[in-house]
Amino acid sequence: MYDKNSPVGVIDSGIGGFSVARQVQRLLPGENLLYLGDGAHIPYGNHSEKTIVAMARYMFRFMQRRQVKALLVACNTISCVVEQCVEEVSCPCFNAVQAGADAVSGLDVEKVGVISTVFTHNSRCYPRQIRARSPKKLVILSCGCPDLARLVEHSLGDPQGMAQVEDNLRQELDQMVLVDNIQCCVLGCTHYPLVVDSIRKIYPDLPLIDPAEQMARELKEYLDREGLRRDAGSPGRLDIFTTGDVKEYALRARQVGLERLGSVAFYPPMEL
Numbered sequence: 001m002y003d004k005n006s007p008v009g010v011i012d013s014g015i016g017g018f019s020v021a022r023q024v025q026r027l028l029p030g031e032n033l034l035y036l037g038d039g040a041h042i043p044y045g046n047h048s049e050k051t052i053v054a055m056a057r058y059m060f061r062f063m064q065r066r067q068v069k070a071l072l073v074a075c076n077t078i079s080c081v082v083e084q085c086v087e088e089v090s091c092p093c094f095n096a097v098q099a100g101a102d103a104v105s106g107l108d109v110e111k112v113g114v115i116s117t118v119f120t121h122n123s124r125c126y127p128r129q130i131r132a133r134s135p136k137k138l139v140i141l142s143c144g145c146p147d148l149a150r151l152v153e154h155s156l157g158d159p160q161g162m163a164q165v166e167d168n169l170r171q172e173l174d175q176m177v178l179v180d181n182i183q184c185c186v187l188g189c190t191h192y193p194l195v196v197d198s199i200r201k202i203y204p205d206l207p208l209i210d211p212a213e214q215m216a217r218e219l220k221e222y223l224d225r226e227g228l229r230r231d232a233g234s235p236g237r238l239d240i241f242t243t244g245d246v247k248e249y250a251l252r253a254r255q256v257g258l259e260r261l262g263s264v265a266f267y268p269p270m271e272l
């Protein structure tokens, strides 16, 4: 069973969930974070639902064995199938799509764009959850990007790779931003907030919604409400596990500004 000194778990298909861990470190610096990124199987967004559920349940079980006090399902793609996974853990789960939809419900807009993986786009999970929270009629446009998450995963800090990321962003977003005139855009994949500077450079007037900020706020509210804030005699630490490349994860964690990195270790991937 977990208690207030248990860690908070964060799962993602890759390094994208670092964008969520970063927000939690800012808002809740006393909390210990345990991160698992499934680097061996990224990109999730191009897999079938059955495979995504199996891989996600494997990660949920990892977190259950480590008795996390809350699980942040950072990955939007997993968030779309989260109902098929929650029985694996005994703690509350917070997911990115729910947080993104909550963030949109507080805005005064009529036309919203969502950029995400192909799976998230095809699932229609965002439009459904946004509509469920918004009393007025909203136009919700969505685009699914087959390559963007993978490009971001391996391109941070590499000028050539980042040029490819920016080309891809234009290819995916020009229609919604320049032709359809969306009033704001939900970054519906955790990898995209990691290249927010590029998105802002290309579309300087486009308001962006990062579900990670809302997730961190919802986690804080929950921990406060339940009396589950850690007894923070010292700042919290971050321990990362990956089924991918340990060195790359350590480098990326520093590149995106994660702090108090305790360890980065390998965890064997699920066999597909």
Ligand code: DGL
Pocket: 012, 013, 014, 016, 017, 042, 043, 044, 045, 046, 074, 075, 076, 077, 078, 117, 120, 149, 150, 188, 189, 190, 191
């Ligand atoms: N970062 C994940 C998300 O938020 C998915 C990227 C991928 O593995 O396709 O959806």
